[in-house]
Amino acid sequence: MTLSGRDAYREELTALAAEDPSIVCLEADLGGKNHPFQTAHPDRFFNVGIAEAAMIDMAAGLAAGGYKPFVSTFAPFAALRAAESLKLTLGYLNAGVTVVAPYAGVSGAWFGTTHHCLEDLAVLRSVPGVTIAAPYGEAEMRAVIRSAARDGRPHYIRTGRNAAYESLPVSGTELPPVNWESEGDPGDVCLVSVGEEGTRLALAARAATGVSHAHLVYADHEHLAESAAELAVRHTRFVVVEEHRSQGGVAEALALLLPGREVTSVAAGQGWPSAGGDHQEVMASLGLDLPAVLAAVARARHGRPAAAAGGSVRACVR
Numbered sequence: 615m616t617l618s619g620r621d622a623y624r625e626e627l628t629a630l631a632a633e634d635p636s637i638v639c640l641e642a643d644l645g646g647k648n649h650p651f652q653t654a655h656p657d658r659f660f661n662v663g664i665a666e667a668a669m670i671d672m673a674a675g676l677a678a679g680g681y682k683p684f685v686s687t688f689a690p691f692a693a694l695r696a697a698e699s700l701k702l703t704l705g706y707l708n709a710g711v712t713v714v715a716p717y718a719g720v721s722g723a724w725f726g727t728t729h730h731c732l733e734d735l736a737v738l739r740s741v742p743g744v745t746i747a748a749p750y751g752e753a754e755m756r757a758v759i760r761s762a763a764r765d766g767r768p769h770y771i772r773t774g775r776n777a778a779y780e781s782l783p784v785s786g787t788e789l790p791p792v793n794w795e796s797e798g799d800p801g802d803v804c805l806v807s808v809g810e811e812g813t814r815l816a817l818a819a820r821a822a823t824g825v826s827h828a829h830l831v832y833a834d835h836e837h838l839a840e841s842a843a844e845l846a847v848r849h850t851r852f853v854v855v856e857e858h859r860s861q862g863g864v865a866e867a868l869a870l871l872l873p874g875r876e877v878t879s880v881a882a883g884q885g886w887p888s889a890g891g892d893h894q895e896v897m898a899s900l901g902l903d904l905p906a907v908l909a910a911v912a913r914a915r916h917g918r919p920a921a922a923a924g925g926s927v928r929a930c931v932r
Contacts, residue, residue, distance in 0.1 A: 616780050619773030619810065620686075620716040622755040627684055628654050630763050637763060638676055642666045642687035644716070666691045670699035670711070677709040682763060688722070689715035689772055693734035704768035705741040712762040712769040718748075719811060719857035720887060721774035723896040730896075732882045735833055736862020738770045746834040747771045748809035748856075751781030754831055757789050774810045777893070782813075782829055789831050791840045797848075798826040803914045804849040805907075808833060808856040808864045811897060815880075816855045819907040833864050842871035851876045853910045857902060858882060880910045 617625065628650045631637040638658045639651040642665065652659040662669045666687050673683035685692075692715040693700065703709045715734065722729040738746050745767050749755040755773065762769040782795050795817070798804075804826040807816035813829055820827040826849065830841055845852065845868070852872070854865035858881055865879030883901040890896075897903060 616778045617752045618776050618778045619749060619752070619755045620714070620775075621778075622752040623686070623714050623759055623771070623773070624650050626756040626759045627651055627763075630760065631655050631658065634682070634763065636680060637682045637684065640669050640673055640683060640685040642669050642685075642691065644687050664691075666696040667699040670696050670703050670713070673711040674699075674703040674707055674709045677703075677711050678707075682710060682712075682766065684712045684714060684759075684762075686714040686716065688729060689718040689731035689734050690729060693731060693737050693770070697737055700738070700770075701741050704738075704744045704770070708743055708768060710766040710768065712759075712771065714759075714771045714773070716773050717775050718772035719774065719809070719882070720896040720900070721777065721811075721857075721893050723887075723893045724890045726890070727886050727888075730887065732857070732859045733862065734770075734772060735856075735858050735864065739834060739862060739867065743768060744834060745769045745832065745837070747832050748812075749773065749781070749831055750807075750810050750813040750829065751779040753781035754789065755781075758831065761789075772809065775893070777810055779810060779814065791830075791832070791837060792844045793829040793831070794826070795829050796820050796825075796827040798824055800826075800848050802826065802849075803851045803853055803911050804828055804845070805911070806830060806845070806852050806854045806864075806868070808854065809858075811857040811893070811902075812855040815902070815904055815907050818904050819855070819911060822904075822908060823911050825911060830864065833867075835867065838864065838867050839871055842868055846872055846875060850874075851878075851914050853878045853880060853907065853914055855880045855902075855907055857897065859884070876914065878910050878914050880907050 807813040
């Protein structure tokens with residue numbers, strides 16, 4: 615059975631810790647009663663309660679002591695409430711701490727605006743040296759966790775709440791900079807997907823339109839520069855789909871990395887959700903749904919400016 619991103623993280627980290635005694639796991643009141651890591655390795659599991667910044671600071675000390683700390687809490691509390699600790703720990707100290715942040719985007723829809731996080735990529739992308747990943751599905755999450763444990767660099771990994779998707783197939787054992795799920799006409803538009811919901815929507819739009827679809831797992835500057843070089847060889851027009859605000863998101867980064875190309879962003883718009891609903895309902899209220907993606911593809915195909923309303927904004931760097 616395919617696991618959600620956060621459950622895949624817990625299982626993979628528990629298995630890795632059986633072979634690597636330096637791996638430790640910290641949670642900020644998010645672990646629950648049956649956390650597999652706590653069950654298997656109780657002496658290396660720490661639930662610090664709702665003290666997210668303190669948890670990041672503790673992880674910095676553990677990393678300095680030779681451990682490999684993995685910390686997890688809600689994305690808004692990791693990326694926003696603990697932003698200063700993240701900047702100092704992951705950036706200034708370049709500590710080998712991995713932050714796994716579920717409830718990214720509006721996946722915690724019913725919890726309200728305080729538990730939404732549409733700004734985390736902007737915050738983390740501004741901190742030099744941090745590897746940022748937004749895996750789609752269980753296999754990608756497991757691969758990202760293995761890579762983080764292996765290379766020891768600072769990581770920020772965003773995922774959703776309970777959604778479970780089957781990862782896209784890859785050739786080989788390593789995740790490529792660009793996973794070409796579908797290669798269409800080079801003269802046509804290319805969809806670029808980031809994260810769980812961005813990839814879900816891009817897959818549906820690709821099936822409806824027949825355009826190319828390039829999936830990205832990593833969203834930091836180093837990886838995006840490599841991805842942009844590969845994208846530029848094959849296409850000139852891109853529609854980037856991501857569950858994030860357009861400011862500071864992947865589309866904005868790619869627009870700067872792809873001079874002479876057209877990059878259209880289908881993102882979460884400028885609004886603040888004021889009513890509850892399930893995940894997809896709240897996304898739609900922000901202008902991030904399949905009709906918005908299809909409309910963006912149609913506009914990009916015909917060279918028309920993107921509409922100002924909703925979540926679709928065109929950013930062209932020429």
